[in-house]
Amino acid sequence: MATTEGFILSNKKSWDEVAPRFFGRTALPSYGPFAPDEDKLNLLGDISGAKVLEIGCGSGHSLQYMASRGAEELWGLDLSDIQIATAKTLLEPYMAILKQLFQSPMEQDPGLPRSYFEIVYSIYAIGWTVDLPTTLQNVYGYLKPGGIFVFSWEHPLHNRIKFEGDSFVVKKSYHEEGLHQCEAWNDRTAIVNQLKLSNYINELVRTGFQIERVVEDVYVPENAEIGNPSRWYSSEKAELIPATFIIKCVKPKK
Ligand SMILES: C[S@@+](CC[C@H](N)C(=O)[O-])C[C@H]1O[C@@H](n2cnc3c(N)ncnc32)[C@H](O)[C@@H]1O
Known part of the structure; x- marks a missing residue:
């Protein structure tokens, strides 16, 4: 069923099967592999008293972090x-x-309140949308004027470059965009949206958001594994290109 509804259904089936492998794996304060975390970036600001919504909340570990804050x-x-x-x-x-x-x-x-949230956020889930414009319009609608949207996802360069032999090589064009089977999920259907960074930025602007910050910085912890550069996320690769990007934007007050 090669329709967007069909892709969502097959992704749901796959996520229901693999979910336990991901419980708590990509959750705040982490924004994802080799990215600086919230303690360093302080993108969310003061959370106390905020109504917060997570898009792709997974096992709830980021919401637990929001509760603790x-x-x-x-x-x-x-x-x-x-x-x-x-x-x-x-x-x-x-x-x-x-x-x-x-x-x-x-x-x-699904029936979320409109113009209600001070913070909407999403940690490593937005790239699963099969319809970015509609997803962003939804998020925009949920936010109060002045509210913020912060999200992270795999950097679009990351799956273009692979370790082969003794060096990293570009395996696919950065310009190739659209829905495709995620290579890291070779054992089951996983349709993700490959989009250039400019596409995310331009779509946010088209929706009405003001962009406050785009983060492509890399943080390689001192205890990160070394010597295995062909892993999907490796410290050697992160030293060359970001594994993760983060965007913070605001719904203007008018
Ligand atoms: C890497 S996990 C996010 C984990 C989450 N940040 C946490 O704290 O546990 C990605 C999540 O996106 C969800 N997802 C995938 N496609 C989705 C879609 N179209 N709409 C909503 N959620 C989706 C998956 O079910 C999965 O829980």
Whole structure:
């Protein structure tokens, strides 16, 4: 079924199968592999009293972090039933502030309040959208004027370059964009959206966002594994190109 609905359904099936492998793996304060974390970047600012929504909330570990930083309301949305069930269990201690976790694709609005959130964020999930313009329009609608949207995803250069023999080589054109099977998921269907960084930026601007910061900085921890440059994420590769990018933008007050 090569329709966007078909891709969402096959991605859901795959995520329900693999979810346990990812519980808590890409969660705040981390923005993703070899990226500086929230403690260093302070992109979210003062969270206390904020109503927050996570797009692609996975197992709920980032929402747990938001609770620990004093968020007033926790909301989440994720495609996978297994992720949502896990997040509900993880967030049981925060029942008083946990509002709703929706099993839903980010391409659809499951009934979230409009002009409501001070912070909408997404950690390594946005590249799964099969429809970036609609997803960004949804996010824009959920935010209060003055509210922020912060998201991270794999840097679009990262899967273009591979270690072969004794060096890194460009294997695919940076200019090639669109929905494709994610190579790192060679064992099951995983349709992700390959987009250039400029495409994310231009689409945010078209939606009405003001971009505050684009982060391509790399942080390689002292204890990072070395000597295995052909791994999907390796410190050797990160020394050359970013594994992750992060964008912070604002819904203007008008
Ligand atoms: C790498 S995980 C994010 C983990 C999350 N940051 C955490 O703290 O656990 C990516 C998530 O995106 C979700 N996802 C994939 N496609 C989606 C879609 N179209 N709409 C909503 N969520 C989606 C997956 O189910 C998965 O939980």
